[in-house]
Amino acid sequence: MTEMLKKTAPVNTFCRMCDNHCAITVYRDGSGRISSIDAYPDHPWNHGRVCAKAGGAVDIVNHPDRLLRPLKRTGSSWQEIDLKQALDEIAERVSRLQDTFGPESMSVWKGEATSFNQQEDLAKRFCRALGTPNFLSVDSLCFCTREIGYSLVYGSWPKPDFSNAECMILWGANPPAAHPPMTRTIMEGRERGAKLIVIDPRLSTIARQADIHVQPKPGTDGALAWGLAHQLIANNWYNKDFVENYTVGFEKVAAYAGDFTPDAVEAQTGVPADTVRTIAALMHKASPRVSQYAGNGVEHYENGVNNVRAIASLDAICGAFDMKGGSINADGLGQQSLKLYDEIPLTQLRRADGEKFPVLHDFRQECNTMTALNAILTGDPYSLRGMIMTAGNPTMTNPNSEKVKEALSALDLFVVRDLFMTETAQLADYVLPAATFLERTELYTYAPIQTVSMSTRVQSIPGVQDEYQFWHDMAHRLDFGEHFPWADEADLNAWLLKGTDVDFHDLQNSAKGIQYKAIQRQKWRHRPLSTPSGKVEFASAYLAGLGYDEVARYKPPYYASNPKPEYPFSLITGARNHLGYHSSYRGVKRFQPEVSGPQMEMHPDDADGLGVVDGETVKVSSAIGSIDIPVKIVARQEIIRSVLQATHGWKEANINKLTHDDILDPIDGFPVQKGIAVKVERIR
Amino acid sequence: MQIVTVNPRKCVACRHCESVCSFQRRGHYNHHDSAIRVNHYPEQAACIPLTCVHCAEAWCQEVCPAAAISRDAKTNAVLIDATRCIGCKMCMLACPFGAINFDSSAQSCFKCDLCNGDPQCVKVCFPGALNFEREEDAARANRARHDNRMAAQFGNRNHD
Ligand code: SF4
Numbered sequence: 001m002t003e004m005l006k007k008t009a010p011v012n013t014f015c016r017m018c019d020n021h022c023a024i025t026v027y028r029d030g031s032g033r034i035s036s037i038d039a040y041p042d043h044p045w046n047h048g049r050v051c052a053k054a055g056g057a058v059d060i061v062n063h064p065d066r067l068l069r070p071l072k073r074t075g076s077s078w079q080e081i082d083l084k085q086a087l088d089e090i091a092e093r094v095s096r097l098q099d100t101f102g103p104e105s106m107s108v109w110k111g112e113a114t115s116f117n118q119q120e121d122l123a124k125r126f127c128r129a130l131g132t133p134n135f136l137s138v139d140s141l142c143f144c145t146r147e148i149g150y151s152l153v154y155g156s157w158p159k160p161d162f163s164n165a166e167c168m169i170l171w172g173a174n175p176p177a178a179h180p181p182m183t184r185t186i187m188e189g190r191e192r193g194a195k196l197i198v199i200d201p202r203l204s205t206i207a208r209q210a211d212i213h214v215q216p217k218p219g220t221d222g223a224l225a226w227g228l229a230h231q232l233i234a235n236n237w238y239n240k241d242f243v244e245n246y247t248v249g250f251e252k253v254a255a256y257a258g259d260f261t262p263d264a265v266e267a268q269t270g271v272p273a274d275t276v277r278t279i280a281a282l283m284h285k286a287s288p289r290v291s292q293y294a295g296n297g298v299e300h301y302e303n304g305v306n307n308v309r310a311i312a313s314l315d316a317i318c319g320a321f322d323m324k325g326g327s328i329n330a331d332g333l334g335q336q337s338l339k340l341y342d343e344i345p346l347t348q349l350r351r352a353d354g355e356k357f358p359v360l361h362d363f364r365q366e367c368n369t370m371t372a373l374n375a376i377l378t379g380d381p382y383s384l385r386g387m388i389m390t391a392g393n394p395t396m397t398n399p400n401s402e403k404v405k406e407a408l409s410a411l412d413l414f415v416v417r418d419l420f421m422t423e424t425a426q427l428a429d430y431v432l433p434a435a436t437f438l439e440r441t442e443l444y445t446y447a448p449i450q451t452v453s454m455s456t457r458v459q460s461i462p463g464v465q466d467e468y469q470f471w472h473d474m475a476h477r478l479d480f481g482e483h484f485p486w487a488d489e490a491d492l493n494a495w496l497l498k499g500t501d502v503d504f505h506d507l508q509n510s511a512k513g514i515q516y517k518a519i520q521r522q523k524w525r526h527r528p529l530s531t532p533s534g535k536v537e538f539a540s541a542y543l544a545g546l547g548y549d550e551v552a553r554y555k556p557p558y559y560a561s562n563p564k565p566e567y568p569f570s571l572i573t574g575a576r577n578h579l580g581y582h583s584s585y586r587g588v589k590r591f592q593p594e595v596s597g598p599q600m601e602m603h604p605d606d607a608d609g610l611g612v613v614d615g616e617t618v619k620v621s622s623a624i625g626s627i628d629i630p631v632k633i634v635a636r637q638e639i640i641r642s643v644l645q646a647t648h649g650w651k652e653a654n655i656n657k658l659t660h661d662d663i664l665d666p667i668d669g670f671p672v673q674k675g676i677a678v679k680v681e682r683i684r
Numbered sequence: 685m686q687i688v689t690v691n692p693r694k695c696v697a698c699r700h701c702e703s704v705c706s707f708q709r710r711g712h713y714n715h716h717d718s719a720i721r722v723n724h725y726p727e728q729a730a731c732i733p734l735t736c737v738h739c740a741e742a743w744c745q746e747v748c749p750a751a752a753i754s755r756d757a758k759t760n761a762v763l764i765d766a767t768r769c770i771g772c773k774m775c776m777l778a779c780p781f782g783a784i785n786f787d788s789s790a791q792s793c794f795k796c797d798l799c800n801g802d803p804q805c806v807k808v809c810f811p812g813a814l815n816f817e818r819e820e821d822a823a824r825a826n827r828a829r830h831d832n833r834m835a836a837q838f839g840n841r842n843h844d
Binding site: 038039046048049050051052054055056176177180181183184186187188190191203205206208209578579589590591592593594595634635636637638 | 693694695696697698699700701703704706707708711712713714715716724726727729731807808809810811812813
């Protein structure tokens with residue numbers, strides 16, 4: 001009786017349908033099956049609200065197509081095998097590869113579908129213990145440009161304090177689709193009278209409430225940021241005390257910004273010169289309560305890191321850094337590190353990306369995926385022969401999908417763990433079932449409120465391992481079990497919390513999470529930043545030492561600097577919709593009526609010019625590939641002319657067949673997945 | 685009585701409410717099955733969410749020839765009994781807000797039922813455009829906002 005009660009009682013835990021980790025309550029039916037999900041009313045992160053995806057998790061967890069048994073490729077078909085046999089065989093083949101071709105012939109690739117953060121750290125740990133420097137992840141094309149760009153300036157990526165702001169600026173970010181809880185803070189700011197400025201070539205969801213919606217040409221954000229810097233400096237609207245005492249390189253920035261007059265900015269970005277003046281004046285009036293957030297939209301250009309640095313510098317110019325209503329330079333929880341960076345530095349081994357991106361390595365200790373995939377195909381700098389991938393789908397998310405497929409198919413050993421048989425899993429030698437977020441327990445931190453929560457394992461499916469159990473079992477088979485000593489995830493969570501102010505049992509019993517440290521502002525007054533100089537770095541001697549530009553020099557995107565008349569459109573990819581998360585959930589039936597398939601957004605005048613009607617399937621081609629895709633003609637306010645947008649993740653029309661894996665940001669190796677020069681043809 | 689109030693100043697037409705409503709009602713995401721509807725007018729830069737306000741004097745209820753519309757004793761919601769509805773659409777025509785919808789597969793009308801006193805649309809509205817509150821409280825908040833604007837305009841000490 002008690003067993004039955006336990007199996008059916010509601011459980012408070014956290015949603016991980018996206019990386020926002022909203023507090024939820026999970027309900028189960030009489031048989032213990034997860035039946036519905038509701039918002040947990042009382043967590044300081046989501047305040048009793050969730051987004052529409054949370055309820056849909058029921059479908060992911062109970063989906064009839066979920067992988068529940070290990071599969072082994074036999075010729076062109078799959079054979080179900082026992083989990084133990086699968087792990088034994090994989091371990092044996094990993095050892096053989098490494099014995100024959102060296103430890104670095106193996107790689108580990110972490111994707112997004114089974115959480116990141118803690119799970120990324122575990123995968124990094126396994127990779128180090130395995131003795132290979134080839135840790136790969138989605139970080140090669142998501143998140144890192146912003147993290148690195150901000151960290152170069154501040155030593156960290158501060159979070160916006162919209163609730164207390166007077167001027168809010170969003171760059172290429174659409175929180176209602178990508179970060180739903182952030183939308184609440186933006187609306188709180190607006191309620192207090194803050195101005196909202198949204199910078200996006202598209203009229204994104206959040207742009208509908210903007211006081212000023214700015215539509216620059218794709219990839220020109222850096223020029224606009226420099227233009228704002230110029231206005232703030234030239235008008236003496238910058239915070240002199242802060243700049244003089246807590247920053248380095250201001251003179252260099254002031255000198256460089258001089259080129260970005262409002263007219264020059266207009267010529268480069270298409271944003272009217274007067275708008276540049278207006279925004280700068282609003283920032284000045286609101287200073288230091290100027291709060292910015294840069295989204296994924298500013299990444300995926302060959303000048304991404306420098307564009308982000310330019311945006312980041314505006315906070316310091318306004319004196320908004322770590323100020324109320326400005327940015328929050330949050331303190332971390334200070335948990336134990338899983339990554340084995342110090343214990344196993346592996347400095348003697350070369351990485352498969354040929355050390356081309358030292359900055360990516362310095363900040364993330366990982367290997368650029370575009371270059372590593374080349375190594376599989378070319379053997380340069382050496383052959384990467386084996387890969388264990390957990391919950392990634394790079395044939396949909398990495399650029400140049402055809403090449404990604406070719407490379408992954410060429411591996412001697414390719415193991416994929418995932419929830420579903422993805423397009424990528426189909427290329428594997430072994431496919432192992434992975435656990436959903438309701439079948440794991442892990443720590444989630446909410447940096448802006450300096451709070452930590454711990455998720456609860458709601459159910460377990462026999463034979464379906466959580467990430468930790470998988471790495472643990474592999475490590476013990478490969479004779480480095482000492483690095484995975486914890487009995488299970490709970491034991492691991494307890495270890496992670498050692499040395500912090502948060503008690504494991506308190507956290508386990510707290511559905512509201514625990515604030516690990518009270519929020520303090522202006523920490524820069526008494527504590528050096530984690531930049532090399534300890535100050536805000538407008539100019540980076542570290543970058544200069546590596547041969548890069550010291551200031552965040554602006555370079556126009558390649559479609560603008562090398563215009564090709566045969567490719568007259570500029571394609572942006574990857575805009576989020578409210579029921580998706582990266583490439584996930586496209587195939588889930590109950591999601592489908594609302595997000596029915598791939599489409600490419602087009603300005604009505606461009607459609608007229610081409611003679612294309614709404615819903616018509618056209619052929620869109622870049623220099624490297626082409627696909628057929630239906631057109632969605634949007635209102636003229638919703639996208640600028642000559643710009644197209646298509647969201648990735650659709651196997652029926654995989655837009656990443658058009659994106660570039662060979663034009664990369666020289667600083668962190670990010671690929672060009674936006675601002676692709678394309679042409680559109682009618683299919684007759 | 686509490687109703688779902690709407691505030692177009694905070695709405696971004698993100699459509700989480702439409703999605704969750706259809707998920708609650710029909711088990712899938714499809715705005716055609718949602719009782720709450722949001723319109724976005726890009727030309728006017730307007731986002732208008734609209735759902736039933738459960739009128740004290742409900743014309744839909746009065747006009748229904750099949751007596752399929754009633755008022756819930758607990759939540760005060762105006763409810764359509766799909767098993768009694770004959771699909772004549774008189775209620776749709778009578779509703780001045782257009783808050784009643786027609787389900788062509790079931791051949792019956794449907795509308796907001798306040799999810800038995802726990803409206804899901806409000807829970808997914810991170811912007812805060814939807815709230816489940818008493819009309820008096822909503823009116824009081826509007827009045828406070830208006831008062832503040834008036835005070836700012838007519839106050840004698842605003843420039844200190
Ligand atoms: S925003 Fe939505 S999907 Fe993301 S964690 Fe919150 S409820 Fe889940």
